Amino acid sequence: MSPEVVRVLTGHRQGPLDSECGGQLFADPRGTGAPVLAVATLPHPRDRAGHTWLELDPMRCETEAAHWQSRGLLRVGVWHTHAEAYPKLSNQDLRSFRAYSRANQFFPVAVIVGQAAAPDGVRAWSIREHESPQAQSPDSCPVGSSGSNLPLD
Numbered sequence: 001m002s003p004e005v006v007r008v009l010t011g012h013r014q015g016p017l018d019s020e021c022g023g024q025l026f027a028d029p030r031g032t033g034a035p036v037l038a039v040a041t042l043p044h045p046r047d048r049a050g051h052t053w054l055e056l057d058p059m060r061c062e063t064e065a066a067h068w069q070s071r072g073l074l075r076v077g078v079w080h081t082h083a084e085a086y087p088k089l090s091n092q093d094l095r096s097f098r099a100y101s102r103a104n105q106f107f108p109v110a111v112i113v114g115q116a117a118a119p120d121g122v123r124a125w126s127i128r129e130h131e132s133p134q135a136q137s138p139d140s141c142p143v144g145s146s147g148s149n150l151p152l153d
């Protein structure tokens, strides 16, 4: 994760009365070594959200994808906040990540930002259609050259 991504994620930790918020994640495949998460986009006013749910606006997702892909980055997934210290993937999360996956034709990395300090308060999952995902630390989460070839784990 780039320092900028860490700043965006930890800067939006959910307070007790806040709605969830989130954005998309883009990786930079250039340079040496594994691709790094280079960009986390900000919450958008057209997103719909409550205390325990969030729907990213599909139009803004498309606009962001076009913007960053034209600059050589790859769309790899989504992030959002939870109103709990140590984030867990809910069934609602799984449904919405799988819908996102089908809509955008790749298997996303999903980062959830809890209220506890990093590293334990931030977790990542790679979402596939038929597996129950395992939590990983964001820095070890696979960021493939395209979402569809994330390694199985």
Ligand SMILES: [Zn+2]
Residues within 6 Å of the ligand: 052, 080, 081, 082, 090, 093, 112
């Ligand atoms: Zn969630």
